[in-house]
Amino acid sequence: MADTVESAIQSAALLLESSTDSAKLDAQVLLLEVLNKPRSYLFSWPEKQLTEQQKALYDSYCQRRLNGEPVAHITGTREFWSLSLQVNATTLIPRPDTETLVETALGLPLCDKATVLDLGTGTGAIALALASEQPHWRITGVDRIAEAVALSTLNKQRLGLQHVNFLQSNWFSEVENQKFDLIVSNPPYIEHDDEHLGQGDVRFEPLSALVAEDDGMADIKHIITQARDYLSPDGYLLIEHGFEQSIKVHRFFAQMAYINILTVKDLADNDRVTFAQWPK
Ligand code: GLN
DSSP states (O other): OOOBHHHHHHHHHHHHTTTOTTHHHHHHHHHHHHHTOOTHHHHHOTTOBOOHHHHHHHHHHHHHHHTTOOHHHHHSEEEETTEEEEOOTTSOOOOGGGHHHHHHHHTSOOOTTOEEEEESOTTTHHHHHHHHHOTTOEEEEEESSHHHHHHHHHHHHHHTOTTEEEEEOSTTTTSOSOOEEEEEEOOOOBOTTOGGGGSGGGGGSOGGGTBOHHHHTHHHHHHHHHHTTTEEEEEEEEEEOOTTOHHHHHHHHHHTTOEEEEEEEOTTSOEEEEEEEEOO
8 A cells, every 4th residue: 555645754754764864854845755745735635645756756766865865856956045956966965054044144233235255156046046035136156067057047046036146166266356245155164073073964974174284163164364455445255163163263254354344143142253344
């Protein structure tokens, strides 16, 4: 007898329990992907029978999840700031932590037509979230990896956010000599030997988006140093960082003569974003 929606989720959740602590949610999200239905369907149609085809596809998704593959790679999408973004293995899967950076940026006293640069944009998550809230900001997102530029451009088109421009650039290398009112970045900031790199979703993400030299500080320092040439007077630089890096980031901002340096905590109450203004 074919499985029903409810029983398929129950057995998948049981199967996945050994490999993830979000087994039930993962089982639900994967089934919705198979059925191509909204979440409410699970509660409206628990007795609905799966077809053989649906069951086979669901089994293959659950098997991939059992092998550790991130749900976002299996479904090819991830929600960020209420936007549905296409995701693939060429770049980082957007994290809820990064919404702290978006929220902080949106809270700054910037003009209606602010110029904004997102460094290492990946899926385009930050740039597109800002664009969705600020239709008059002129936003550029850059990434060193061509596939990431293609992905962020695809996300821009799907979301119809035409006022964002994505281009390939290694940090500032291809950015025209222009001043920005706001520069944001979620750069790689994890140390090489961090034990988390062997666990969970990060095993399937590119190390280049996660790991940085100098105890995870190399790219952060590069950005803070270079951004001085690209910030308008009193422009802001916002950087996401590891929960134990705020003091180092703060100190480096100060060494480079930035002012008004502040750190913001994420929803889990960890230091997550530090920002400052370039006074000159
Ligand atoms: N916050 C991510 C993690 O801990 C890392 C993201 C990054 O390096 N930019 O997995």
